Amino acid sequence: MGKEQILYDDGTHKCIMFSLDDEEVEDFFLSVNQFLIIQNNSAVLIDPGSEAVYEELREAVSKHISLDRIKYIFFSHQDPDVAASITHWSIATQAEFIISKLWIRFLSHYGFMEMSRLLPLEDGGAKIGFGQEYLRFVPAHFLHSPGNFSLYDSRSQILFSGDIGAAIVPNDTLNNEAKSFHNRLEYLEPFHKRYMAGNRACRKWSSEVRKLPLKAIAPQHGAPFDTAEDISAFLEWFEGLQCGMDLED
Amino acid sequence: MPKLKDLAKLASSYTVLIVEDNKTLLTKLQQFLQKFFHTVLSARDGREGLHLYRQHKPQIVITDIKMPEMDGITFIKKLRFNDPEVKILILSAFDDKEYLYTAIELGVFRFLKKPLVLEEFTQTLIKLLELMQHEARIQLLKSYEGSDNMVVVCENKTPVLASDRFLDFFALNDIEEFNEKYGDLEDLFLKQEGFLYSDSISWKEKLLANMQQSHQAMIKDSKGKIRHLMLKAYPLQMPQLSREDSAVVLSMVDITGLELLPHQEKEISAQKQQEATVKVLNYLKENGSEVHLHNFYRGLTITDKGKIAFVSKDRIALKTRANQQKAIKKQNWVVIHSPLLPKDVICEEVEKLDEEKHITTMKRYHLIDSSPSKRRTIRVEPKEDMRMQLCFNEHCFEAEQIEDISINSVRCTLFALPAGLEKGSKVMITLQQEGGLTLEFEAAIFKIWMQEMHYEVVANYNLDAEKEQPLVHYISRRQMELIREFKHL
DSSP: OOSEEEEEEOSSEEEEEEEEEEEEETTEEEEEEEEEEEETTEEEEEOOOOHHHHHHHHHHHHTTSOGGGEEEEEOSSOOHHHHTTHHHHHHHOOOEEEEEGGGGGGGGGGTOOBGGGEEEEOTTOEEEEETTEEEEEEEOTTSSSSSOEEEEETTTTEEEEETTTOOOOBGGGTTTTTOSHHHHHHHHHHHHHHHSOOHHHHHHHHHHHTTSOOSEEEESSSOOBOSHHHHHHHHHHHHTOOOGGGGOO | OOOHHHHHHHHTTOEEEEEOSOHHHHHHHHHHHHTTSSEEEEESSHHHHHHHHHHHOOSEEEEOSSOSSSOHHHHHHHHHHHOTTOEEEEEESOOOHHHHHHHHHTTOSEEEESSOOHHHHHHHHHHHHHHHHHHHHHHHHHTTTTSSOEEEEEETTEEEEEOHHHHHHTTOSSHHHHHHHHTTTTTTEEOOTTSSSBTTBOHHHHHHHTTTOOEEEEEEOTTSOEEEEEEEEEEOOOTTSOOOTTOEEEEEEEOGGGOOSGGGOSOOOHHHHHHHHHHHHHHHHHTTOEEEEEEEETTEEEEEEEEEEEEOSSOEEEEEOHHHHHHHHHHTEEEEEOTTSSSEEEEEEEEEEETTTTEEEEEEEEEESSOGGGOOSOOBOOOTTEEEEEEETTEEEEOSEEEEEOSSEEEEEESSOOTTOOTTOEEEEEEEETTSOEEEEEEEEEEEEEOSSSEEEEEEOOOOHHHHHHHHHHHHHHHHHHHHHHHTO
16 A cells, blocks of 8 residues: 555545554554545644654645645544544644543643643534534544544545554555455454454444535545445444453453 | 434433322333433322432422322422522422412412413523523632633634623623624634634544633734733533534633734843743643643653643742653653743652652743754763764764763764864764664754863764664663663662
């Protein structure tokens, strides 16, 4: 998989996926995705990752839009591979930061004190409108973080799902063999079974997501699900998944 | 058959108590009501019913009349003695007039005759629940009486109830007249960029997506005059009301007198501005609106949201989280920023600090022109091991101290200035940290002012990515150090 992929572009609205970070998992490296949504002349950055990827991501983003045009930076949850670079981004941009209200008090541990730049998300989520279109923060609690959100972009109809749908797959296996849902299943299953809290949470999220017109589901690890068959197969699998506490005695 | 869906929607947050000695009927009623109500309680006579009522305080009671131990009429009398508001339905085979009159005297909602007709029963419940919702809304409106606010309750974005102040504003008698004249609120708001209704976003979307935030709006009153309002939406969260997520309360206050509308731009006297400030601060307090609070710690901005707990002409009390309160205590001042204030407000001298309630009372406050809220980038005071040299026309001067630094500006003190240095002069700056960051770049002098023994200089610069990256890293690390230091104060 290339380090940058345009997921959507209609001239005024653009969604870009970067795959810049590598996490070491057992005996291989796992790619971490970051996303950028550009609407006219302002942008939303999604899950920018850790400090290790800051420089590369900054450069990659700058090729598309000036950093001072980043209006919001959204963290699906509090994990370091999602949010640890908050200090760097708070220095380099004037953006506001969107994250579940559960994690606000933790952010000073990442070195961030400008609390008035935070937009804490209530459990029920929120919506930001632009013209007739909107970005919607879809609750995804306990999948895996207890304060967790996916982000739906109504214009591109892409759901940025964070860790949901993440394939723990070696970088060199990405794209070709592991792109279709069925080929990807073996890389999805172990992660989701261990990290997701339980089937009730999976069903709740899936039923919300099924209400949205979807062109793609883009997770934080692995390629997006971008065909109707794959989206449908993934949702069907996910809402039936026995995981987390379901598997405990 | 009345719509069972309607019943489900209306009843889902209520508790109902059934008191009936006929076991078969009791079970049937229980099974039916459980489909719609949040909780269904059942008792076999008045005595048991009274016990359950005291424990659970249901909002609706359905009772038979003839029962062992305690009959229905005695049961209702005892209920009424303690709770004049509880809604009561009687189910009885006895329909003589004596019972009927007693039921009316006791404020029973309906007297239903056995055998029960399900359709009639459902319809009666729907009517009762609608009445209860209406009463709850009126109660809500009453809670706003006496304040300056105009209040309107909207369901599915359509106004259903309004306060007298709201109706007076439009010179109307009731909400039906309002709906007839205006359809919904859509045509009411005048377009103004930065206000609730602008070209870029639908006002409804903006309002609903930003519940509990204050917005500015322009509106025409009954005489066609443009008025300036502050407006806020609250989700309707009352236990008596069904879980209708689209029900909201809009609360508005007319602030046209503040002369803040764009077309009203003119010189406002200091006294008028102070009066306006008190009025806006009061509005923010009454509506529980959030404001931004700004402090510094060694160059680093410490900000958080807060609320105004109290305000008078010469005192203000602010509620905020512990870290911000600590910063206020340390600095003995705090700056309030709100898009609804004409300028930022500085509050000075801590009078009282309640650490348990997180409320800080300040002795005085006034508007300011220059404010820390205008800072666009994060600044930090560097460590003592950072040195700075400023060169102009081949003359170099060592900075006595670097006050603070960001990715695009540095503020320092110098004992002497190179000859001819002035605002706009191009200079070379070298930053050097022992065993760490070394940077050399061009900058432009933005500000010079003379203090008693030295000069303070601000220089701005625009770094390329290669030079900016190490500076971002440095500031980020320094910020972490300062945060640790601040937390241990």
